[in-house]
Amino acid sequence: xxxxxxxxxxxxxxxxxxxxxxxxxNLNHDAMYWYRQDPGQGLxxxxxxxxxxxxxxxxxxxxxxxxxxxxxxxxxTVTSAQKNPTAFYLxxxxxxxxxxxxxxxxxxxxxxxx
Amino acid sequence: AQSVTQLDxxxxxxxxxxxxxRCNYSSSVSVYxxxxxxxxxxxxxxxxxxxxxxxxxxxxxxFEAEFNKSQTSFHLRKPSVHISDTAEYxxxxxxxxxxxxxxxxxxGTELSVKP
Numbered sequence: 001x002x003x004x005x006x007x008x009x010x011x012x013x014x015x016x017x018x019x020x021x022x023x024x025x026n027l028n029h030d031a032m033y034w035y036r037q038d039p040g041q042g043l044x045x046x047x048x049x050x051x052x053x054x055x056x057x058x059x060x061x062x063x064x065x066x067x068x069x070x071x072x073x074x075x076x077t078v079t080s081a082q083k084n085p086t087a088f089y090l091x092x093x094x095x096x097x098x099x100x101x102x103x104x105x106x107x108x109x110x111x112x113x114x
Numbered sequence: 115a116q117s118v119t120q121l122d123x124x125x126x127x128x129x130x131x132x133x134x135x136r137c138n139y140s141s142s143v144s145v146y147x148x149x150x151x152x153x154x155x156x157x158x159x160x161x162x163x164x165x166x167x168x169x170x171x172x173x174x175x176x177f178e179a180e181f182n183k184s185q186t187s188f189h190l191r192k193p194s195v196h197i198s199d200t201a202e203y204x205x206x207x208x209x210x211x212x213x214x215x216x217x218x219x220x221x222g223t224e225l226s227v228k229p
Contacts, residue, residue: 004157006157031214031215033216033217040123040221040222041221042204042219042220042221042222043158043204043217043219044219045216045217048214048215048216050214050215056214058216090157090158092158092217094215096215101146101165101208101210101215102148102160102163103148103160103208103215103217104160105150105157105158105159106157107156107157108155108156108157110155
C-alpha cells in the first residue's frame with residue numbers, strides 16, 4: 001500500500017539526549033514536511049523540504065534538525081537544545097500532480113521526555 | 115501571511131443533529147482550503163478540499179463545506195451526525211502560488227457526538 005510511515009509510534013527521551021524520528025513515503029512525492037502538535041495549539045511547521053538535498057526552516061525550527069538525502073525519507077532529529085520536546089509529531093508529504101497541492105499525513109509519533 | 119481561525123474549540127451535539135464547524139481565514143493572496151479530521155492518537159486524514167470551481171464541496175461521508183470568498187470563510191457542515199464523527203477537525207489553507215506548499219492550520223475544533 002502507498003503511504004507515509006512514521007516510526008517509532010512512541011518514544012521516550014531522557015534530558016540531554018538527541019532522538020531521531022523516522023518518516024518514509026512511497027508516494028513519489030517531492031515535498032515533505034514535519035509538524036508538531038500540542039493540545040489546543042493546532043499544528044505548527046518545524047521544517048519542510050521541496051526537493052532532495054534541500055530543506056527550509058518552518059515556524060518553530062529551533063532545537064530541531066532534518067536531512068533529505070533520499071526522496072523517500074525525511075528524518076527529524078530532536079536535539080537537546082529543544083526545551084520542551086514532549087509533543088505529537090506528524091510527518092507529511094505533498095502531491096503536486098493530478099488534483100494537486102494536497103498534503104497527506106503519517107500516523108504520527110509521540111515523544112515524551114522523562 | 116495567512117492565518118486561520120476556528121471559532122469554536124469544542125462542539126458537543128447529540129446524534130442525528132446537524133452541526134456546523136466554523137472556519138475563517140485571512141490572506142493577502144488566493145488560497146486553497148482544506149478540512150482534515152483527526153481521530154485519537156492518529157494522523158490527519160483529508161476530509162475535503164476547495165481548489166477551484168463550485169464553492170460547495172462534499173466528502174464521501176456526508177460532510178460539506180462552502181467557500182465564501184467575501185466572508186473569507188469555509189464552514190464545515192453535516193445535516194445529521196453519527197457517534198463515529200466524534201473527532202478533532204482542522205481547517206487549513208495554503209497559498210495557491212507556491213510558497214513551499216505549506217499548510218497553515220487553525221487550532222482545531224473538537225466535535226463530540228453524544229447518544
